Amino acid sequence: NMASKNSYRIASVPGDGIGTEVVSATIQVVEKLAKTLGTFKIDFEHIPWGTEYYKQTGRYVSEDYLDTLRKYDAVLFGAVGSPDVPDHISLWGLLLAIRGPLQLYANVRPVRTFPGTKCPLNTATDGIDWMLVRENSEGEYAGQGGRSHVGQQWEVATEVAVFTRVGVERIMRFAFETARSRPRKLLTVVTKSNSMRNGMVLWDEVAATVANDFPDVKWDKMLVDAMTVRMVAKPGSIDTIVGTNLHMDILSDLAAALAGSIGVAPSSNLDPTRKNPSLFEPVHGSAFDITGKGVANPVATFWSAAEMLIWIGEKDAASKLMGCVERVCAAGILTPDLGGTSDTQGVVDAVCLEVEKLG
Ligand code: ATP
Numbered sequence: 001n002m003a004s005k006n007s008y009r010i011a012s013v014p015g016d017g018i019g020t021e022v023v024s025a026t027i028q029v030v031e032k033l034a035k036t037l038g039t040f041k042i043d044f045e046h047i048p049w050g051t052e053y054y055k056q057t058g059r060y061v062s063e064d065y066l067d068t069l070r071k072y073d074a075v076l077f078g079a080v081g082s083p084d085v086p087d088h089i090s091l092w093g094l095l096l097a098i099r100g101p102l103q104l105y106a107n108v109r110p111v112r113t114f115p116g117t118k119c120p121l122n123t124a125t126d127g128i129d130w131m132l133v134r135e136n137s138e139g140e141y142a143g144q145g146g147r148s149h150v151g152q153q154w155e156v157a158t159e160v161a162v163f164t165r166v167g168v169e170r171i172m173r174f175a176f177e178t179a180r181s182r183p184r185k186l187l188t189v190v191t192k193s194n195s196m197r198n199g200m201v202l203w204d205e206v207a208a209t210v211a212n213d214f215p216d217v218k219w220d221k222m223l224v225d226a227m228t229v230r231m232v233a234k235p236g237s238i239d240t241i242v243g244t245n246l247h248m249d250i251l252s253d254l255a256a257a258l259a260g261s262i263g264v265a266p267s268s269n270l271d272p273t274r275k276n277p278s279l280f281e282p283v284h285g286s287a288f289d290i291t292g293k294g295v296a297n298p299v300a301t302f303w304s305a306a307e308m309l310i311w312i313g314e315k316d317a318a319s320k321l322m323g324c325v326e327r328v329c330a331a332g333i334l335t336p337d338l339g340g341t342s343d344t345q346g347v348v349d350a351v352c353l354e355v356e357k358l359g
């Protein structure tokens with residue numbers, strides 16, 4: 001029944017470097033999926049923001065960019081950054097200019113050992129299947145602080161971490177809900193409340209309060225230093241993790257390395273209130289060393305698109321897509337970063353063939 005089809009509009013912002021290659025690869029695959037399954041309709045509309053746009057207009061995004069984005073159900077983002085523009089200009093010009101005003105306060109990264117990637121741990125009995133939740137709007141990266149007596153022997157620089165009860169409570173609630181939605185219903189709250197006695201103690205207190213509303217979720221607290229040890233030594237004891245902007249920045253890189261490769265790591269920037277469209281992107285950047293060679297691994301962006309499908313309400317299509325991607329990887333059709341000999345389009349074609357078999 002065509003009339004009852006779920007129909008979605010997605011803003012496609014490929015950005016720079018391999019961002020354009022992996023987003024175009026992903027659109028091919030998702031369009032094929034929608035056409036084959038016939039259970040939903042999806043339109044990707046191309047938005048040309050990025051470094052070329054900046055060089056022509058002096059801005060990374062259009063002046064009405066927030067209104068533009070609010071017309072869509074979600075944003076599929078590639079990467080931003082170019083060797084000839086300082087990173088803090090490109091990053092604040094595009095990605096951070098979206099995250100803040102749209103209040104995408106939950107950064108969510110699923111981490112799993114993936115067919116074709118080599119996990120550096122011996123996980124024969126102890127596999128990795130984690131969900132990392134990073135507070136994405138305040139904390140150590142609030143930009144509060146300053147410098148006095150610059151260059152003098154007695155110079156002082158402060159970098160103040162800002163934690164608000166509202167900010168901590170909303171990410172904590174989101175993390176408990178995430179943990180509840182997963183089979184093991186297990187959450188670890190990461191802090192450093194032994195040596196930081198204000199903000200981190202607030203985190204502990206809020207965790208204990210919010211936990212009362214989730215009697216079915218098992219949770220524990222862990223200091224961030226001890227958590228690095230647990231991730232390496234006892235990966236099977238972990239399911240969902242929540243922590244601050246800085247702590248989860250570091251732990252999510254560790255997690256990506258433990259799972260095998262940055263070329264497969266996806267990320268969601270969510271507005272859990274659903275007032276604004278959420279943004280989905282691979283963890284990796286624009287990677288100019290391989291741009292134009294056609295060898296970028298598109299799997300991180302496929303997976304990001306699957307997370308996007310789940311978020312907009314197409315869970316079944318998402319798991320079918322991931323099934324196809326996993327079968328292609330398990331068959332050894334891999335890009336060079338995973339030790340394979342395929343190029344980006346080779347992986348796209350193989351996944352599209354798998355998708356066709358769903359029809
Ligand atoms: P950014 O500055 O935004 O972090 P970057 O250009 O430094 O971007 P990274 O994403 O940090 O690139 O990736 C580091 C290296 O890993 C790249 O230079 C590239 O060689 C490799 N790499 C990253 N993503 C991929 C991918 N999708 N496929 C293959 N190799 C990748």
Ligand code: MG
Binds near residue numbers: 285
């Ligand atoms: Mg980098």
